[in-house]
Amino acid sequence: MAEKEPTQEMFELWRKSLEEGTQAWLKTITQTPPADVTQFWRPILEQGMEFWAKGMGQVGAPDPAQQWKRFMDLWLEAWSKALGQAMATEGFARALGRYMDQWLTAQGPWRKAAEQSSEAALKALGLPGRAQVAAMAEQLTALEERVDRLDDRLDELKQLLERLARSPADRAAVPRRTTSRKRS
Numbered sequence: 001m002a003e004k005e006p007t008q009e010m011f012e013l014w015r016k017s018l019e020e021g022t023q024a025w026l027k028t029i030t031q032t033p034p035a036d037v038t039q040f041w042r043p044i045l046e047q048g049m050e051f052w053a054k055g056m057g058q059v060g061a062p063d064p065a066q067q068w069k070r071f072m073d074l075w076l077e078a079w080s081k082a083l084g085q086a087m088a089t090e091g092f093a094r095a096l097g098r099y100m101d102q103w104l105t106a107q108g109p110w111r112k113a114a115e116q117s118s119e120a121a122l123k124a125l126g127l128p129g130r131a132q133v134a135a136m137a138e139q140l141t142a143l144e145e146r147v148d149r150l151d152d153r154l155d156e157l158k159q160l161l162e163r164l165a166r167s168p169a170d171r172a173a174v175p176r177r178t179t180s181r182k183r184s
Contacts, residue, residue, distance in 0.1 A: 009109040017102050024095075044078040 048071065086092055119129045128136070 013102065013106040013109075017106070020098075020102075043082055044075065047074050047078045 115130075122129050
């Protein structure tokens, strides 16, 4: 089986996502009893209409900036309340989970294609790729560890030499090796 191009795979995932979204909307619309889609927008629109009605009924010239600020505050509060209620449902959590799964599935081929193209571009420019840089970093770490171990060993030898140089009595206490040769 031939591998699909990353672009084709992304298109297929997008098409699948669009079809599933359409099916979900059709299910919502054809539901018995039918779902009231305006239920989400109604609180926002009602609060906005009440606000403008109050603003028009004021005596004197209303300050447009003040009215706009109050409208925005009410609008944000209504959105916050409506979205908070919508996000607190189990259905929203399931839908968000499905969306995240689809998004991550769609990102896989796209990311793979981006990595392949960046590796090819780096190779064309004569620059090291990600794997080469990672291998070099691993080698440098190993070298640093070896140098540290050598440094520690040199410190030990230096301390030993300093102890030996400080006290001649200590040197005398150290037995000398004597070699006896058999003469034939």
